[in-house]
Amino acid sequence: MSRSPSLPDRPRLDLDPEMSQAERLEAIREHFERLVQVNGELDDRLQDAEGRKEELRGEVDQLKRRNETLKTSSLYLATVEEITEDGVVIKQHGNNQEVLTELSPALEGRVEAGDRVAINDSFSVQELLDDETDARAQAMEVEESPDVVYDDIGGIDDQIREVREAVEDPLINAETFREVGVEPPSGVLLHGPPGTGKTMLAKAVANETDATFIKMAGSELVRKFIGEGARLVRDLFELASEREPAVIFIDEIDAVATTRTDSKTSGDAEVQRTMMQLLSEMDGFDERGEIRIMAATNRFDMLDEAILRPGRFDRLIEVPKPGIEGRKRILEIHAQDLNLGEDVDFEELAEGLEGYSGADIAALTTEAGMFAIRDDREEVRTEDFEAAHEKIEQAAEDGPTTGLTHYQ
Numbered sequence: 001m002s003r004s005p006s007l008p009d010r011p012r013l014d015l016d017p018e019m020s021q022a023e024r025l026e027a028i029r030e031h032f033e034r035l036v037q038v039n040g041e042l043d044d045r046l047q048d049a050e051g052r053k054e055e056l057r058g059e060v061d062q063l064k065r066r067n068e069t070l071k072t073s074s075l076y077l078a079t080v081e082e083i084t085e086d087g088v089v090i091k092q093h094g095n096n097q098e099v100l101t102e103l104s105p106a107l108e109g110r111v112e113a114g115d116r117v118a119i120n121d122s123f124s125v126q127e128l129l130d131d132e133t134d135a136r137a138q139a140m141e142v143e144e145s146p147d148v149v150y151d152d153i154g155g156i157d158d159q160i161r162e163v164r165e166a167v168e169d170p171l172i173n174a175e176t177f178r179e180v181g182v183e184p185p186s187g188v189l190l191h192g193p194p195g196t197g198k199t200m201l202a203k204a205v206a207n208e209t210d211a212t213f214i215k216m217a218g219s220e221l222v223r224k225f226i227g228e229g230a231r232l233v234r235d236l237f238e239l240a241s242e243r244e245p246a247v248i249f250i251d252e253i254d255a256v257a258t259t260r261t262d263s264k265t266s267g268d269a270e271v272q273r274t275m276m277q278l279l280s281e282m283d284g285f286d287e288r289g290e291i292r293i294m295a296a297t298n299r300f301d302m303l304d305e306a307i308l309r310p311g312r313f314d315r316l317i318e319v320p321k322p323g324i325e326g327r328k329r330i331l332e333i334h335a336q337d338l339n340l341g342e343d344v345d346f347e348e349l350a351e352g353l354e355g356y357s358g359a360d361i362a363a364l365t366t367e368a369g370m371f372a373i374r375d376d377r378e379e380v381r382t383e384d385f386e387a388a389h390e391k392i393e394q395a396a397e398d399g400p401t402t403g404l405t406h407y408q
């Protein structure tokens, strides 16, 4: 610690050898008085410093308490709907309650309609949330260049061909389509059981066309981002146009596009709004050349017809569970990096896997590898595939918590 420059100088005692005894005594006495005086001054300083220390300690305690209160008092999320002369109209997420409220002074002039904000118990707007870093980033999975290729997808060659025609050709030959005046399909809807390769197909198309892959899960829009669905759908299309060429992929679209129910609960209204936003984005989408829209569902029967009208998802492609040839091919794909024993016969294995989806077969292959490892072998044999098969069957019988789809 450096010494404060304003501290009093240390008194010096200068004794001249020529001085008489009495003069020396007098000098020492004066020196002693100066020392006493400086000591007094230092004492005062010390007391001042002690007082200041107490004050600062009080301030620290107060700040700590404030910090604790801030940390413990939860804030709610809301979206700003309108800024009026009377205040700010916000809509609370979750219950969709609309409230006229006010901004904290620090936010004056910084908030616009559409912003996401945090509000306290009395609805006063406390914080402005950065949407780039929260919902938008969380709700969308963006891959500049996914690494899936068509050869990674087994058993659905017809579907691959159809997707290439409907999505890849218009992206690659956008100019030709425009010149000839052919309208490519607006949106391509892949439907079929879970784990059959729908997401892989969308990723492979994006890869093949050097397009950015932007995925949004419909189920998350209604479960996780309550109150923000419509806005996120708008953001999704905006992001795609910033990143052209792009493939938009809306997984589990049924979550936002189910047949209308009559109930007027706010949850349903929210889903409706999200779907309306999706429809309006698709309807207003003229420059389709560089952006393609794909969606997937396992619940085709539940879809609202509005979503299937011309100009919207007007190309339907069913992606079924693989037949025996498909299962054989998928086994080959997933086992290509395994050190296989000579006895492994994919044809035979595929025969026994009736009802298995691609995802199930991927899980089976990994499990077979695990059995070999447990047995301290480097080679994966038929017995491992059989053990894996048995384990999966058992797990499926025990309950639907395995994530396996072959009984769905």
Ligand SMILES: Nc1ncnc2c1ncn2[C@@H]1O[C@H](COP(=O)(O)OP(=O)(O)OP(=O)(O)O)[C@@H](O)[C@H]1O
Residues within 6 Å of the ligand: 152, 153, 154, 155, 156, 193, 194, 195, 196, 197, 198, 199, 200, 201, 251, 296, 297, 298, 330, 333, 357, 358, 359, 360, 362
């Ligand atoms: N046809 C297939 N060929 C090869 N692997 C597949 C195939 N289908 C699924 N898989 C495997 O299963 C995983 C999941 O597949 P994917 O996510 O594409 O299925 P999905 O149809 O989109 O499923 P969901 O409807 O559950 O979203 C893939 O990563 C892959 O390992």
